[in-house]
Amino acid sequence: AQKITQTQPGMFVQEKEAVTLDCTYDTSDQSYGLFWYKQPSSGEMIFLIYQGSYDEQNATEGRYSLNFQKARKSANLVISASQLGDSAMYFCAMRERGGQNFVFGPGTRLSVLP
Amino acid sequence: NAGVTQTPKFQVLKTGQSMTLQCAQDMNHEYMSWYRQDPGMGLRLIHYSVGAGITDQGEVPNGYNVSRSTTEDFPLRLLSAAPSQTSVYFCASRMGQGFTGELFFGEGSRLTVL
Numbered sequence: 077a078q079k080i081t082q083t084q085p086g087m088f089v090q091e092k093e094a095v096t097l098d099c100t101y102d103t104s105d106q107s108y109g110l111f112w113y114k115q116p117s118s119g120e121m122i123f124l125i126y127q128g129s130y131d132e133q134n135a136t137e138g139r140y141s142l143n144f145q146k147a148r149k150s151a152n153l154v155i156s157a158s159q160l161g162d163s164a165m166y167f168c169a170m171r172e173r174g175g176q177n178f179v180f181g182p183g184t185r186l187s188v189l190p
Numbered sequence: 191n192a193g194v195t196q197t198p199k200f201q202v203l204k205t206g207q208s209m210t211l212q213c214a215q216d217m218n219h220e221y222m223s224w225y226r227q228d229p230g231m232g233l234r235l236i237h238y239s240v241g242a243g244i245t246d247q248g249e250v251p252n253g254y255n256v257s258r259s260t261t262e263d264f265p266l267r268l269l270s271a272a273p274s275q276t277s278v279y280f281c282a283s284r285m286g287q288g289f290t291g292e293l294f295f296g297e298g299s300r301l302t303v304l
Contacts, residue, residue, distance in 0.1 A: 121295035
């Protein structure tokens with residue numbers, strides 16, 4: 077069963093505006109980690125941000141922040157002040173404490189418009 | 191540091207041929223894994239290893255073989271290539287302990303099976 081859902085196959089945002097990429101997850105584990113990765117057109121996978129299930133504050137890394145709503149099982153990525161270089165595929169992933177592996181969502185393709 | 195190194199970056203095979211995708215990491219990571227990426231499906235786990243001499247199947251293991259004789263290397267073998275194995279393959283590694291560490295990815299290998 078798919079554990080990570082990203083409902084937005086594609087998104088557009090105007091340069092300098094903020095954008096939210098949705099991610100919902102399913103787990104019965106109380107301890108887990110949530111990760112976001114960026115994949116530009118060059119193909120490499122770039123780690124952006126991490127949120128632990130017990131972290132009380134939402135994670136932030138520069139222009140990236142994670143809107144973590146544990147009760148709703150959502151971990152949305154917020155990119156502030158979008159730049160043209162933010163155009164890429166974005167993947168949400170989860171690793172449960174009881175498991176060895178990461179599970180990835182299908183991804184959201186973000187296009188930043190000048 | 192080189193991180194995770196995959197070779198080759200591109201490969202074209204004919205149906206029925208065999209080949210090996212090489213993966214090496216220099217971070218002394220216990221955990222290594224292979225994913226395939228197909229449009230609209232995110233990354234799906236093929237095989238993984240939690241240490242030298244230990245391997246296990248992921249979500250889509252059929253048609254692939256792995257071994258882990260050293261901590262550094264984790265090759266992926268295609269035994270008899272099929273067009274359905276046309277994909278982009280990623281090797282990834284992480285530290286073995288806890289669930290907070292992110293995956294470190296290689297640059298990917300694009301395989302086409304004719």
